[in-house]
Amino acid sequence: MPDERKYTTVSIPIQLYEKIKKRIEGTGFTSVSDYVTYVLREVLASLEEEEKEEVFSEEEEEKVKERLRALGYLD
């Protein structure tokens, strides 16, 4: 699949770009884009982690607990 379908351009201030460029010297990051992608993925994942947790219905949870008790996983 050609690369142009996978990437797009976003703009950041030149000063920030220069700061990042300096920061990634000698690290495993080979470009500012790689670093920005890494950081954004990390930030978005942590925000998603804070979103409300899925809950099972009471009936469903009770059924699960019954099985866990029967198998000896719960007292």
Add this chain to the structure above:
Amino acid sequence: MVSKPHGGRLVRKLLSEKTKERILEESKEYQKINIREGTAIDIENIAHGIYSPLEGFLVENEFQSVLDDMRLPNDLPWSIPIVLDVKEKDLKFDVGDEILLYHKNIPIAVMNVDDIYKYDKKEFAQKVFKTTDINHPGVAKVYNMNEYLVGGEIRLLNELPNPFEKYTLRPIETRVLFKERKFETIVAFQTRNVPHLGHEYLQKSALTFVDGLFINPVLGKKKKGDYKDEVILKAYETLFKHYYPKDSAVLATVRYEMRYAGPREAIHHAIMRKNFGCTHFIVGRDHAGVGNYYGPYEAQEIFKNFPDLGITPMFFKEFFYCKKCKGIVNERICPHPMEDREYFSGTKIRNMIANGEIPPEYFMRKEVYETIMSFENPFVEE
């Protein structure tokens, strides 16, 4: 708080008894495909959310994205292609049809066909296994696959007979269990072997930092000479009984066919355990490796590419027994030279057991050894 399922929602592709009955009554109207045992196991894992967010087998753009980037098209990490391969002569259906998937005359699933596509086996092997060497068991399996892939959502009709049902927990069950036990942090350990002291130290070192330990042996197809599933399970049961804290350790199995894809598979194993609700995952030396295809710590290094995985890897160096330290240590804490070290070699221990030799007590707990020896033949024969 337990980990959120990968992608945010626990997938469950189970049918009510009534719907199952209706589908099976109308089964003559469906095209039928015979599938391998490993594929049937993948279906179970999709249906119970172990592979969340997958709802079925990958369609072409998902497959290509996983091969190229180790991510699904929506950028979510996913490293192993979960695919259904079909022979050209069996392609008697079209996109939009519903088909039934059978294994040994058991109807396993109903599938909506969303995509039918060809693929390049060499590319598959090279990208997933980093080799096209036919001696690699994962590569050999890919080369033996059928020529077409069929993608689409599945719904489970039946599971394969499970002799270890008593020890099998699904993600919805482990999530409730962890909550009931009030575990905020849980570390998972994947294994396909009987436990030696190196494993025990690894697991207990990890447990020191979290609330719960989830030992999750992988059961399924084995190679000749491997320990039988029941032996692995009994050996762990013994270890748990004598040496593990009852309130913080959980033993439950999962059925899964190993791919031996080393680093890529380590990511996949971590995602599976995230779906069980675990917050941490142990990655030791040569995780999911085979032969010398991967570097000893390559499976740890790959995690650097996934800051958004949603489960924290716990990396450990290899443990060994040091004659000078008189204990089990690793290279980070032991200053002594190689000649003082006895490394835990699964093969060495297996050979000792096969030859009736008792492994030294610093290699394996006596109780575990006795459990293994209580089986007439603890090893897979064919």
